[in-house]
Amino acid sequence: MARIKPQTLLLQSKKKKGPTRISVTTIILCNLIVVLIVLSLLATYRHWSRRSGDQGETGLSTLEDSDAFVDSKKYDLPGYAIITTSKGSITVELYKDGSPETVDKFLDLCQKGHFKGMPFHHVIKNYVIQGGHSQGHGAAEDWTSKVKPHSQSPKHEAFMLGTSKTKSDGKGFDLFITTAPIPDLNDKLIVFGRVIKGEDVVQEIEEVDTDEHYRPKADIGIINVTLKRRI
Template identity: 80%
Template sequence: MARIKPQTLLLQSKKKKGPTRISVTTIILCNLFIVLIVLSLVATYRHWSQRSRKQEEDGLLNHEVVDSYVDPKKFDLPSFAILNTSKGSITVELYKDASPEVVDNFLDMCQKGHFKGMLFHRVIKNYVIQAGDFQRLGAAEDWTSKIKPHGQSPKHEAFMLGTPKTKSDHKGFELFITTAPIPDLNEKLTIFGRVVKGEDIVQEIEEVDTDEHYRPKSPIGIINVTLKRQL
């Protein structure tokens, strides 16, 4: 046998060794590269997801605005007023869209406490009950003598809340609640609400004894007014 030289043995032993080890720096760089790729994919997904969601919300919002525009100022205003009287509570729904100026004035008066202690100074059966300044004897008594029924005349239904259209220097606020359908009051009253609860209280006030000037013999008044956005 031929004798193998030591140098040949050394070369053969090197060839049998395992693969060369990867350096720590290379491993770290590879991991960083993978992390960057993952983060980039996550950021891209979030961007397109948020963009898609925003487009859907904008489309829905635009659709709602086209269908029905809601004035945020009107939405924030109270929609109901509760007249707490000495006979009980009367809840009225306010017509914010139909009579915005009158409703604004009414709400302002409520916040100033204008109706606290206000008396129902005029009660006319099958017609109206009236609260306000009892020293300003007005309209309602005259209306009863002047109004003539007409077959097809416009009517205010019963339990409607209104105030006179005529303006004066007086800074008060007259309240009328109709107790029956009244012909031809459109030129006299601005209707700005309707009774939705407490019709029996209105009828109870309507039935009190009055003098020849339709003034209640026993005082009946509004204790206070509570405003609510919803019942």
């Protein structure tokens, strides 16, 4: 049997262990794949960043344009409401801290469109204007006969926004706007806001002609309510 020379074994070993050559085409393809992966990751990041921003803007736009209600755990609740009436717009500041439950109910009803088309069915000069879907007598009309002329009780100031305590269901959520400082109505009225713009509109509604039951002779009411986080 012929012996293999040591030099031949060394050459064969080097051939087996030598690195495999990588073609230029393979290197280019690998680089292209890496670049595509990086670009894909960047595009995905930008997409989700833009989507998150759009969602935030959409939430604010919805509030301002369509009487929407926002979960207080995720966003700040609206602090203002613009009540558009057939006589003009009334801007009110909501007492989120002073009357949180009533404000929450008001915002929820705004979302449901409860106040759209609501008429002002009682108008009492130098007292209040009352809007609601109930056309029965009572509420503000009854209060006038119970007020003590020389009461020393605290007073609700003019242009305060409130609702009746006697009705807790959605249909009974009437709106009251005082037109003058009036004796204490804490047993009847929950104040949850005040008019900061549009006092002249309130006064114009107050001056409409009414019958003997304080009901306006001409139709007058709320067209829409728009919520805002800031003015």
